[in-house]
Amino acid sequence: MNRAMRNPLMYTLFLIPTFIGIILFFIYPVINATFFSFTDWNGIAKTYNFTGFANYMKAMGQKEFWISVRNNGFFILFSVFIQVPLIILFSLLIANVKKLKGLYKTAVFMPSVMSTAVIGILWGFIYEPDIGLFNNVLGLFGIDKVYWLSDRSWAMLSILITNAWQWTGFYIVMVLAAIISIPKELDEAAMIDGATGFQRAMRITMPLIMPIVSVVIMLSIAGAMKAADIIIVMTKGGPAGSTEVMATYMLKHSITSFKYGYGNSIAVLIFIFTLIITALYQVLVVRRTERIEY
Amino acid sequence: MRKSLIMMLSLIFVASALLAGCGKGDNSPGTSNTGSSGGNTSQGTKVEPFELKMRHIEIGEPNKNRLARLEAVKKKIEEQVPGLTIKLDGVDSEVNRKDKLRSEMAAGNPPDIFDAFGSPDIGVYAKEGLVLDIGPILDELNLRERFINLDPWTYDGKIYGLPKGGSIEGYFYNKEYFAAKGLEIPKSLAELEAIAEKVKADGKVPFAIGSKDAWVPLMTTNNLWAYYAGPDFTAGFKTGESKWNDPKMVEAVSKHQEWVKKGYFKKGELGIDYNSQRNQLLTDEAVMMYDGSWASSVFNDAVGADGKSKFGFFVMPPLNEGDGLSSMVDSNNGYAFSAKVADDPQKLEAVKTFIKTFFSDEIQLQSLSEDGLLPSMILSEEDLQANANNELIKEIILGMNELEYKWPAFDALVQAEVNTELGSGIHRVIEGVQDPKDMLDALQKVQDEANAAGE
Numbered sequence: 001m002n003r004a005m006r007n008p009l010m011y012t013l014f015l016i017p018t019f020i021g022i023i024l025f026f027i028y029p030v031i032n033a034t035f036f037s038f039t040d041w042n043g044i045a046k047t048y049n050f051t052g053f054a055n056y057m058k059a060m061g062q063k064e065f066w067i068s069v070r071n072n073g074f075f076i077l078f079s080v081f082i083q084v085p086l087i088i089l090f091s092l093l094i095a096n097v098k099k100l101k102g103l104y105k106t107a108v109f110m111p112s113v114m115s116t117a118v119i120g121i122l123w124g125f126i127y128e129p130d131i132g133l134f135n136n137v138l139g140l141f142g143i144d145k146v147y148w149l150s151d152r153s154w155a156m157l158s159i160l161i162t163n164a165w166q167w168t169g170f171y172i173v174m175v176l177a178a179i180i181s182i183p184k185e186l187d188e189a190a191m192i193d194g195a196t197g198f199q200r201a202m203r204i205t206m207p208l209i210m211p212i213v214s215v216v217i218m219l220s221i222a223g224a225m226k227a228a229d230i231i232i233v234m235t236k237g238g239p240a241g242s243t244e245v246m247a248t249y250m251l252k253h254s255i256t257s258f259k260y261g262y263g264n265s266i267a268v269l270i271f272i273f274t275l276i277i278t279a280l281y282q283v284l285v286v287r288r289t290e291r292i293e294y
Numbered sequence: 295m296r297k298s299l300i301m302m303l304s305l306i307f308v309a310s311a312l313l314a315g316c317g318k319g320d321n322s323p324g325t326s327n328t329g330s331s332g333g334n335t336s337q338g339t340k341v342e343p344f345e346l347k348m349r350h351i352e353i354g355e356p357n358k359n360r361l362a363r364l365e366a367v368k369k370k371i372e373e374q375v376p377g378l379t380i381k382l383d384g385v386d387s388e389v390n391r392k393d394k395l396r397s398e399m400a401a402g403n404p405p406d407i408f409d410a411f412g413s414p415d416i417g418v419y420a421k422e423g424l425v426l427d428i429g430p431i432l433d434e435l436n437l438r439e440r441f442i443n444l445d446p447w448t449y450d451g452k453i454y455g456l457p458k459g460g461s462i463e464g465y466f467y468n469k470e471y472f473a474a475k476g477l478e479i480p481k482s483l484a485e486l487e488a489i490a491e492k493v494k495a496d497g498k499v500p501f502a503i504g505s506k507d508a509w510v511p512l513m514t515t516n517n518l519w520a521y522y523a524g525p526d527f528t529a530g531f532k533t534g535e536s537k538w539n540d541p542k543m544v545e546a547v548s549k550h551q552e553w554v555k556k557g558y559f560k561k562g563e564l565g566i567d568y569n570s571q572r573n574q575l576l577t578d579e580a581v582m583m584y585d586g587s588w589a590s591s592v593f594n595d596a597v598g599a600d601g602k603s604k605f606g607f608f609v610m611p612p613l614n615e616g617d618g619l620s621s622m623v624d625s626n627n628g629y630a631f632s633a634k635v636a637d638d639p640q641k642l643e644a645v646k647t648f649i650k651t652f653f654s655d656e657i658q659l660q661s662l663s664e665d666g667l668l669p670s671m672i673l674s675e676e677d678l679q680a681n682a683n684n685e686l687i688k689e690i691i692l693g694m695n696e697l698e699y700k701w702p703a704f705d706a707l708v709q710a711e712v713n714t715e716l717g718s719g720i721h722r723v724i725e726g727v728q729d730p731k732d733m734l735d736a737l738q739k740v741q742d743e744a745n746a747a748g749e
Contacts, residue, residue, distance in 0.1 A: 040747070043400040044422045064718070129562050150565025152725060236506060239564035240725035241718055256392045257711035258418065260400065 030271065036264040043260035055265035064241055065266070068249040069273070071156060075224035075245065076277070078160040080217055087168055087216060088209075091175035092201050105173065112170035120233030123162040124149070149235055152242040159243055163230050167223065171216045178212035179205055214285065221281060225274040246270045341377040344640050348380050349395070349408040351387040356569070356592050359664040367652050374651075375644045388507055391415065399424055406641055407648060410455055410630040412446025413706035419630070420449040426631040427452045431646050437653060440671050446626045446706055455630030456653055459588070459667035462694045463513050463622045463703075464609040466575060466589065466686075467582045470598045471498075472606075479608045481615040483521070483549075490558045493581045501553070502580035504571035505563040505724060508717030509705065511550070513622070514584045515720060516704045517610045519546035520620050525699035528707045531741055538741055539734040547730035551723050564721060575605070584610070586622075587690045590666030594684060603685040609693045618698030625670040626706050666690060709744040712737065 037055055041048035059065045094104045111119065126133045127148035135145050148158040182205060190200045228247035231237060237244035237252065244252075246266060254263020348368070352361040361384070368380045383405060385394055391411055398404045399419055410416060410425075419425045429452055432438040438453075447455040472478075475496070480486040490500035505511040519527065523542035530536030537543070553559065560566065560574060572592050574580040583589075590607070598604040609619045629652070635641045651657075653671065661667035663681040668690070682688050705713050715737050722728035 042418075043396070044402075044418065044424065046422065127565075129565075147562035147565060150562035152727070155565070235565065238506060238721055240721040240727055251393070252714060253711075255396045255400070257714045258396065259711060 033264045033267045033271075036261055037268045038265075039261040041261045041264075042258040043254065043263075044258070048261065051261065055262045056269070058262065059265055059269060064244060065246075065249060067241060068244045068246045071243060071245045072225055072227070072273075074156055074160065075163070075227050076221050078164065079220035079224050083164045083168060083171075083220060084213065084217055086164075087171045087175055088206070088213065090168070091172050091179055091209075092205065094172065095176055095179040095205075096197070105176065108169035108172050110169065111166045114166070116166070116229040117233050119162060119166050120230060123158075123165075124234060127158055150239050152239055155235055155239055155243045159231060159234055162234065163227065166230070167220075171219070174216060175209060175212055178209040182208050217285075218278060218281060221277055222274060225270060225277070246273075342640075343377045343379065344638075344644075346378060346380045346407065346641060346644050347383060347405040349383045349385060349390060349405040351385060351390055351409045353384040353386065354569070356572070356589070359591060360661070360667075363657060363660055363664075364652075367648070367657065370651050371644060371647045374647050375640075377640065378644050380644075388509075404632045406632050406635055407629055407645065408632070410628065411706070412455060412457065412626045412628065413702065414709065416447055416454045416630055417449040418710075420452070420454045424633050425454045426633050426635050426645070427454060428456070428631065428645075428649065429453045431649055435646070435650050437649070440653075441625075442670055442672060443625055446624065446702065447628065447630075455628050456649065457625035457628035457670035459627075459658070459661055459670050460623065460625040461586045461588050461627075461668060462609070462690060462697070463517060463584065463586050464607055464690075464693055465582045465584050466593060466605050466607055468575065468578065468604065469602075469606040470604055471578070471581050479606075480611045482611050482617075483613050485615075486611055487553075487558075489582075490553070490556075494557055498578070499560045499574060499580035500558040500582060501560075502571045502574035502583035503559040503563045504566035504568045504574075505559075505721070506565060506567045508720050510568050510571065511559075511563070511724060512704065512716065512720055513586070514610075515547060515550045516622060517584070517620070518549050519543055520622075520699070520701055521610070521613050521617075522546035522549070525620050525701045528701065528704050531708050531712070532745065534745055538738040539731065543734055544731050547720075547723060547734060550720075551726070551730055554724050555726070564724060587666055587668055590686050590690060591664065593686055594664075594666070605686055607686060607689040607693055609697065619693075619696055620699035620701070621693070621697055622703045623694060623697065623700040624702040624706060626703065628670070662687065668694070708741070712741050712744055715740040 036048075038050055038052060039048040040051050040054075090108065094101060094108070097104060125131075129135055129145050129147050129150075132148070134148065138144075138146065146154055148154050186204055186208075187200055190204050195203065226247055227245050228251065231243055231245055231248050232251075235243045237248045247270065250263050250266035250270065253259045253266065350361075350364055351357070352364055364382070368382065372378050372380060387409070390409055395404060395408060395410065395415075399422075402424065404419075404424060410419075416425060420427075429438070432453060441456065442460065444453055444456070447453055447457065467479075471493075475492065477489055477492070478485075480489055493500040501514075503511065516528070519542070522545050523536070523540060527536045527540075527542075531538065554563075560571075560580065571580075571583060571585070572589060575583045576592070576596065587607070593603070593605040596604040609621045612618060612620065629648075631645050635645050655671070655673060655677065658669045658671050658673060659677055659681045662669060662678070663683050666684075666687040669678070678691070682691055704716070708716070719728070719733040719737050723730055723733050
């Protein structure tokens with residue numbers, strides 16, 4: 001076995017299946033999409049014309065496209081500034097709970113294993129203007145009906161809340177695992193030194209879980225950039241395009257309108273934007289984060 | 295050495311299994327073994343089982359009768375064609391038409407039999423050779439002349455699909471409410487608006503609506519512009535003879551927006567789906583609902599205190615009384631077939647049997663009596679009368695007979711991207727964030743681009 005593992009050919013052979021997978025499912029689609037983004041291909045014709053950067057220029061000039069970019073921005077901001085702090089808060093609370101920890105973990109994790117279609121329908125009932133939970137509760141305080149999914153002012157926020165509800169539990173479990181892996185001695189030493197629960201959370205636990213929080217933020221950003229299913233199920237990009245994101249905008253134009261060339265240019269733009277945002281996050285935040293060893 | 299040899303062999307085995315999995319499936323006759331009802335022919339020769347995938351849109355409670363008919367047809371065909379198993383795949387109509395089928399066509403792999411819309415969809419697919427020319431089958435079965443109108447299914451002189459039924463659009467209305475309030479069927483648009491005002495003043499919603507999918511409110515807009523701009527106006531968009539931003543079109547769309555602003559539709563309509571609009575009428579929240587005759591089955595069981603149908607039907611009235619009724623009448627939804635079927639004699643035989651069984655007098659009359667689906671085939675007057683067995687269906691047929699102007703739905707006459715832009719535009723108009731003139735100006739630009747591209 002040791003001799004086999006010293007053979008470079010063996011390593012190459014081990015790499016081949018993965019390499020084939022990456023080429024087939026990542027590199028080829030990216031090259032293919034980039035190629036067709038410079039054409040006017042309708043998706044089913046055997047012929048197409050090269051149109052240079054026309055598709056990109058068209059996208060840049062469309063107000064609807066920029067609305068969808070803005071909405072992806074809202075997804076990212078909501079994830080980073082609202083969802084992530086909540087994830088950390090709930091993780092700390094659950095980590096320190098004495099009883100029924102398993103129940104809490106299961107309860108928060110449950111939404112992330114449910115299908116988006118089910119979640120969309122479930123929250124559709126909650127947001128229902130006439131009989132929905134939210135409006136019924138608001139009604140108790142004399143507040144007028146809110147048209148959560150059909151009012152431009154509320155629709156995007158409603159989707160962001162639903163999306164956060166779906167994925168928060170998944171990230172909580174990740175952060176919880178990081179908290180649990182922190183050696184108990186650190187916490188106990190701080191306790192003996194007289195640190196309060198809040199001080200221990202902020203000074204001991206938080207710095208030690210920052211690497212995993214970083215990963216959570218990265219995953220949230222990537223998830224925000226490719227969000228589509230929850231929007232399709234809940235609003236189909238409406239009302240009046242106010243909840244359209246780049247992925248739904250791409251689907252609408254590539255498949256529904258037989259404009260695959262244009263749709264591919266949007267796909268490439270999503271790829272580029274995601275690359276830029278994650279690279280910026282890596283450079284500005286992750287690499288500056290202190291490495292922790294214990 | 296031996297271990298490394300075993301490892302290498304294992305690796306080669308895994309790699310070859312992976313590559314074999316990526317290989318193209320061979321569905322040629324004689325090798326297919328995906329079916330489960332294989333059997334012997336009457337001559338005793340062994341027949342290989344085979345499977346036919348059929349995409350349909352008969353899902354949910356409102357389509358239960360349609361699904362039952364389809365399943366009965368499936369059973370009959372499986373009995374008639376040795377070795378055949380039909381796998382039904384139910385998908386939401388809008389998802390099938392605008393997303394799933396188009397992706398499958400792009401991949402060159404549509405289901406063997408699929409629910410489709412004739413114009414313009416079939417033409418786009420036929421141009422690329424993705425759908426089966428069924429002309430020879432129709433000739434063999436003597437069916438070519440049996441259909442009322444196959445224009446939406448014809449491309450370059452060849453027929454690529456068949457309509458399940460015909461339809462007309464108009465208002466379903468609560469007859470009990472109309473009688474109680476002394477309301478009459480309106481003879482002009484002004485009378486319709488007067489009724490809407492009275493209904494609104496009574497605390498009810500005049501027009502049930504669910505505009506989450508843009509085609510739903512666009513049915514109303516389409517009828518309005520057919521009155522304002524003319525019944526043949528829509529056909530001119532593709533040829534450049536008509537312009538979306540024509541003053542008459544602006545008037546029509548403005549009328550729709552005016553109705554929204556006056557509160558004739560349920561508030562928050564852009565968040566309400568199509569099925570919910572029927573509930574608004576069924577639960578007496580709303581009094582009228584503009585929809586296609588295909589919706590009539592939902593109201594079949596609704597009977598008033600007098601034991602008669604609680605709901606009636608009338609066509610949208612003209613601008614001025616006596617101008618002549620005008621409505622969408624078409625047969626644009628039906629079944630088409632993958633071109634690949636032609637390469638497989640077993641599948642071709644199954645498709646032929648499907649056409650013979652499904653497009654028959656029996657199914658057409660059942661569709662009429664159970665669902666109020668108007669026939670797409672020529673049937674005898676006696677059969678029609680005998681099967682139009684409730685008041686609502688009779689009123690729908692009467693409405694169709696009274697029409698002076700009939701026209702196909704807008705989505706059968708414009709290019710896909712124009713349809714997409716129109717859908718986004720009507721949502722903006724309903725939401726009140728864009729005025730009709732600006733929306734139609736933007737739409738005309740998309741129309742010009744599509745026309746210039748020769749689509």
